Amino acid sequence: MEPSPLELPSDTVQRIAAELRCHPTDEQVALRLDEEDTLKHFRECFYIPKMQDLPPIDLSLVNKEENSIYFLGNSLGLQPKMVKTFLEEELDKWAKMGAYGHDVGKRPWIVGDESIVGLMKDIVGKYIIQIIPPTLIVISVI
Incomplete structure (x- = not known):
């Protein structure tokens, strides 16, 4: 059936x-x-902590080499494997260009929030004008 x-x-x-x-x-x-x-298949896109690397685990009760079962979605969640690549690219750009990274490069920092609003639209089901990425709020408050 x-x-x-x-x-x-x-x-x-x-x-x-x-x-x-x-x-x-x-x-x-x-x-x-x-x-x-x-x-x-999305599991392959993330690092999944091994049992041996988690501090509160009694290793006598588990196979320390196994992946953990990770139910922490409201916090950082699992680290996407591409994060290191993107961060290294931006850190390299910062080292080479300094503050000019705000305006130039593959991902100018000044429009970082604008590049994700279109993607967020489909997830949250709102019009683009109604979406404010969290970084904008933090920047505005500071």
Whole structure:
């Protein structure tokens, strides 16, 4: 049975459990959900902390080489792997050009907020005129 586009997550779990003839909390259901995850390729875009690198972990209880399960989305979240590349480019530009980086280069700093407003429009579902990136607020207050 194929899922409908409006299927609730709980219904998806129930449907898969029925297909597998097991309880919804069975590990088989979780493994099937992982297999069918159309967004799983995005994991490769982020650094995921290893268990051994997290301070509050009792290493006698876990495999220290495994990736952690990271549920900290309201904080920094996971670091995108491209962050280092972009930061190094901007730090290099700053070292070479000083304050002229505000006006020139691939990503002039003065219009940094404007370059993301168009992308944010689709995420927040508002008109561009209604979107104020957080950096603008911080800069305005200072």
